[in-house]
Amino acid sequence: MAPSNNQPTSAEEGKGKAIDSQADENKKAKDGQPQANGKKDEDKIDSAEELSEEDQQLKSELDMLVERLTESDASLYKPALEAMKTSIKTSTSSMTAVPKPLKFLRPHYPTMTKLYDEWPEGDDKMSLADVLSVIGMTFSDEDRQDTLKYRLLSPTEDIGSWGHEYVRHLALEIGEVYAKRITAEEQVKDLVDLALILVPLFLKSNAEADAVDLMSELEIIEELPKFVDENTYSRVCLYLVSMVNLLTYPENEQFLRTAYNIYMAYKELTPAMNIAIRLNDLDLISNVFHSTTDPALKKQMGFLMGRQKSWVHVTRDEDTKKDCQEIEDAVSNLRLSEYFKTLGKELNILEPKSTEDIYKSHLESSRVAGMTNLDSARHNLAAAFVNAFVNAGFGNDKMMLVAEDKESWVWKTKDEGMVSTVASLGTLLMWDVEAGLDQIDKYTYSSEPLIIAGSMLAIGIMTSGVRLDSDPALALLGDTDKLEHKNPLVRVTAAMGLGLSFAGSHKEEVLEVLLPIVTSPESDIQLAAMAALSCGMTCVGSANETAVQEILSVFMDEDRVSQFSDKWIRFMALGLGLLFFGRQEEVDVILETLKAAAHPMSRPTAILCEVCAWAGTGAVLKIQELLHICNDHIDADSEDKKSDELLQQYAVLGIALVAMGEDVGQEMVLRQFGHLMHYGEPNIRRVVPLAMGLISPSNPQMKVYDTLSRYSHDNDNDVAINAIFAMGLLGAGTNNARLAQLLRQLASYYHRDQESLFMVRIAQGLLHMGKGTMSINPFHTDRQILSRVATSGLLSILVAMIDAKQFVTSSSHYLLYYLITAMHPRFLVTLDEDLKPLTVNVRVGQAVDVVGQAGRPKTITGWQTQSTPVLLAYGERAELEDEEYISLSSTLEGLVILRKVSFWPYIRFNSYK
Template sequence: MAEKPVASIAVPAKDPKKKETKDPKDGPSKPNGDAKEEQELSDEDLQLKGELEMLVERLKEPNTDLYRPALETLRTLIRTSTSSMTSVPKPLKFLRPHYPDLQALYDSWPASEDKSLFADILSVLAMTYSDTQPRGTLRYRLLSASLLPSTSSLSDPGSWGHEYVRHLAAELGEEYIDRLEEKQDATKVLGTIEELHALALQCATFLLGHNAEPDAVDLLEELEIVDRIAELVDENTYGRVCAYMVRCVNLLPPPDDVAFLRTAHKIYIQHQKFPEALTLAIRLNDQELIRDDFNAPGNPLMKRQLAFILARAQIPIEWLRPPSAEEDDAADFQDELPDDLLECLSNSRLSTHFKAFGKEVGVEEPKSLEDVYKSHLENTRAGATQNVDSARANLAGTFVNAFVNAGFGNDKLMAEAEEGNSWVYKNKEHGMFSAAASLGLSLLWDPDVGLSQVDKYTYSSEEYIKAGAFLATGILHTGVRSEADAALALLGEHIENKSVPLRTAAITGLGLAYSGSHREDLLSLLVSLVSDEGLSMEIASQAALALGFIFVGSANGEIAGTILQTLMEREDKQLDDKWARFMALGLALLYLGMQDASDATIETLKAIEHPVAKQALILVDICSFAGTGNVLKVQAMLHHCDEHIDTKKGEKKDEKKDEKKDEEEAKEEAPVDDTYQAFAVIGIALVAMGEDIGAEMSLRQFNHLMHYGEPVIRKAVPLALGLVSASNPQLPILDTLSKYSHDNDLAVALNAIFAMGLVGAGTNNARLAQMLRQLAGYYYKEPDCLFMVRIAQGLVHMGKGTIGINPFFSDRSVMSRTAVAGLLATITAFTDAKAFILDKCHWMLYFLTPAMYPRMLITLDENLENKAVTVRVGQAVDVVGQAGKPRTISGFQTHTTPVRIGTTERAELATEEFIPFAPVLEGFVILQKNPGWEEDRMEL
């Protein structure tokens, strides 16, 4: 809200060092010191003061004919002097002593147009008395309006100058809040709520016309009519208004945040800015808005750009079907779409473009494990490598090779290995599972080539290799849609398989392949597995998680009801299983980003007595507000972390001086589940990560939790740091994680090493690579930690530095729900790394796949062919609310597309030769020739 510009105006004090000089012609000095004041005034000021005093005297005379001219003169003098904002206007300074007299005089006048004008002038003068008589400006403004007949129009507040409007806006906000809280006596209140709204709209119109868009938005927000700003904006102001409103969203409480997004969306639609409107519709997760924006009549070329945006956000294609179409016409609707549009929506050319991009930036050649490890630079003693478990080292090599060469399909260990010499056979049992699955990551986004390569492993007599091939099938379909629907055809028949590895692989593969698709046919296929009490908790939880991936952010009632029913009906012994947390996560993912839609589910969970319900409750709560920056949710999570658990009795304790020995003994006697505290820590990061200031503030909280938290909390802090800054290696976070990676508690160290991988994922960060090499030397005798160092090294060089896992795109304003689901599932496995990742479930590292996406900018012409243009790439600068046209990037370099773009970087075209269809240059951007470019060049 705009601040009060003038609290109290008085004549400036005289400089004490200045000597007084008295002219003998001036006569005797006045006793009250006025003579000294007058001597400091120039002749011009003295004349003005005398004129103003004469006008005031005229208003006191009985002759009413003199009133109008005197008031008109006063108005003219005040208006001409308020044009400057550098100092207090002189008429207001000289009239201030007369203000009480003028108030009394005003009260004695009968109602008339002259009295209305008088009230207008007093409204301006009241600014000088705002400290002793608050809200006088607004009071006299409303009085002035009430004295005029309805046919007459009151003078525009803007005619009194910018400062007056700001003052009036501040008082309007205060008055409105007091009205809502009913602080004032109803008989003393002037004007109705409607009149306050009308006055606010007048002020907002003036502010919009004078480059004060944030002030206009703040005023209307305070009076709860922010949606009315859509009526006031024009083509010159709408862009700045929308930019400010969208940036405010993370700082607003519900439901104001949604109201701001909807209003900005409405303004963009009014001005035919469909890509900007579509990104807001995606943020709102509103199926109807997304469909209307996509199908709006407009430029057909624009529709392709919208399709690219929808594909990046993994929006189900079925959502775009017109409401008139029948439910059964989903396939027909896809057939009706033009081929080029369907290609854009399905991401089917992503693999081709990505490989071409890799070739352009010089990373086409596959990288070997030694290229990543650079063992010769590690500080290990001679012969130390002999102690390393070769099976564990081979397993680490599997993941490193998969992550580093992801998407290129040409690694030497798996995709292009010689017949019979595949890396799969250098692993044992579960290692074979992960090795075969790694082929899917190598051939990511390329189902046509991928299926033919994976196919040979599906006929293997070795159960684990066959299971790995099933998972590979799901992985390589992640993020792309194919007409053949091969993943469902190949995996659907195996979800009833008696073999647990084959069944797990088929279920997880379906979850990854169709993440975010909201496919109803998969619901009927998987939901029965969740409710079947005869199945192990492992299978049921995997099915629940797969449904969470597929229906992420859908608030699907049938799935939620089934999972809740299962949590109520299963025996305590089954719910104690380590897999139960994934069932809770599957439930939580349904409400990802849905805010209050999860209230009923949360209430139901409160009624379940088993400790797993507490985990589910926290997971549902944090997922609902993921990326919103909601401060109240962060505080709630901190309260959960504050609870110290007496594991002996299972009750909370306030005393914090328990000895460690007592705690350890208590845990051995009767272990009590405190896993929910780990999820509370992760929840802080999940809620804060969408907003820079909140994310920065959360780092301090993590620091406190690390110092004073229980072991379960300390173990989760590194994971939270990894989540809050995924693929964004900031120095303070790197240094903090480096410190935690040497912690005495190996569980903390292990998670810190993995978090280093998350923070540096796909960045090729040299400092981080050096830290990991030092850790490899430090932990050469610890096989688990060394294994994790290798994984982190693979993540840092993911896609040879071209693939990131940050879930935010479109200038970090839109959250990809499927990416958050992938990150959360992986981090949940690390809440008990010993039981999952370091045991037989290392394949869970592939849960990161939905979060993986190329960090690139590819410009296309109108025929969707590559078009190389010059762009500048630099650090993004926040220019919202700044005057003029400031630079949106700093420290930029000029490149020719395609180019790699970092998490905090932004690109802009170097020339105006082409006009981009997308508001943000990221991913795929279609360009159109600027028709005015030739003339401009000729003029130059």
């Protein structure tokens, strides 16, 4: 009953006795004893809600306390309110039910709100508001945010004492009211102040996601670093980074910068480096790199930069002088070839493969046996590509690098085929610059211009992503003798080689060589376009002002309008787009400028620039805009028919480019592609298979390759060729047995169609790329970072494949080598601090999303224990088996330096500055 210092009145005593007698009657009824007045007693049971004795006592107490508040004696208010608060705070209830004190006080809520309006200002009124705020939780009316309303009327720091559910409810209402006030342009400072009280409460109770969501809704995420500590920062950052794919510009960058600041504050330099790379901010990359003097850590960050092909100058500090060369080697990928061959040795695949090992003609149907392997120039050219892709990076094969008469295979092809065949040497010798230059050198002095052209391309391919202080590629390819050679193919391949070699380097010397070619009215359109594309690849994602202005000036030049109907102009447009890769809204200035251009190519160019700017962001509104473009019907008699068709084709590629990297978006987009194939115009249908290949390269999902397999038998031969190529992209470097079987069947099916058969062979070469050790997926580091350089290469070949018969299957097949920029080993190689391979046991399994999960959940499932180096398939993750070593990288992927644990604590706290 009521507290002893406040004795109940006789009326209340009578009420209590009535309830007690009712409870006795209920008990008798349950025991099987008859009741005196049936109907009357049933009414009494309903009114008492069959409460237990304990609950009835609590209800009576609370009813009495509310009654106290209605009396005129103000001295009763404080003890009554305190008793109410104690009752609510100490109530224990199941997780799913409303606490009983709140249940019993709910009917009194209107009375208490009326009292609040009547009471004079003072502590009692604030205390009543405190209680009303908690009872307000039981009202789920969307228009009433009473919990927040009364909380603001009763400011207190002790919000956490009301429990976690109350804090969450309050946060929800803050978000709702904030949105209303922003719309009405009212001030929101009180809401922000209250939210900043709730954030530490969330963090203390392991509700990091709630804290981040609240700050995100109130647009104060940059305040977050003040509230995290060493126990919470890692989970908070994990959630921040995982949300970025679901945010729009500029919030996505804001979240990344907040996570970067937190990691830097807690000296977590490798995750901070990953975020700096993801932001494509060279100042932040340099800042992280130079914020430590620990040489091993610098080497690890060098490997991360090398993987992204972001180049930062390594200063020779006194502390790290002896390690400086190794750090430079890590940044510039100089030892990538050595580590790749270590993997090959471990997997016992150093023995070169022949094209027949790939084709497996004996498994093709006997009806066409021998008809798919004719010794023609076309077949030999396909064999050169297949050989190059399959033995890529291993530095030996059975066709081009044999000891006797090395030019033999080159002379089995003709015309541009000789260019592609010599260029294949660059693929075989990838990343191995010193040995490779010796092998290719003699081809540069050939009397045959086509062989010189092939050697130019080979040098560009071999040095792609590898930096040397001496810059042999710039010396050889940037030479005026080559760029002004009388043979147009030598000029084109020299310009193309510069783009491949220096992709992502932002090297001004390359622009100085190429930009005059782009702007010169004397340059033929193919050379100008390829030079512009090389400029775009060199400065990809940098929005380099000089390059943008020079390329844009060509599109605005009315004297060159006649050239804009040429098929090669698309590569100049792509070069402009690549400069804005990932820059999002910064591209708007270019879009406005292109609107002023009078020629039909300005719209397709603008859409190509726009999709590059939003690549990998998953922006739903952009995808909707692109789908709208695909809806338009093009009039067959239209003057701009060609450019309108190209516009729609770029839009389809753009849908895949924007959606890639975000799993839910990918699922949705794949369904849209199905609709476009069913209902789209022929020009759209041709590009859909390419878009499907772009959305999941080196990730052979059965539902995708089964669909592509159907499209590979399409009545429209252009659709079929693109579907076959997309199957190659999908399985690139995976050795997927089902895809290999489908491609063998296609080789038999198309044995009479030279163009389709050529594409089947290319797809087979891609499938077995690097003997199954490589990937062309542009996402790396646990699929968090999008490689701009890799995507630029993929886009270049796909833009050519839009009209495959004009480019790749006719004479410009050397464009296939743009795939080189995306090729990278899919390995995990563990190294010691001196960069020597170190064999340790790791668990390799399917990655599990642990964001927001309680405790320390397992990050992989279905694992197998293997010793390094190991191959990692798409969606796989590795963990160290024991705690003998600690990884200096935040993810076990690529080249990872391990440190013996015994030394770690000392270095951890003494090396950072």
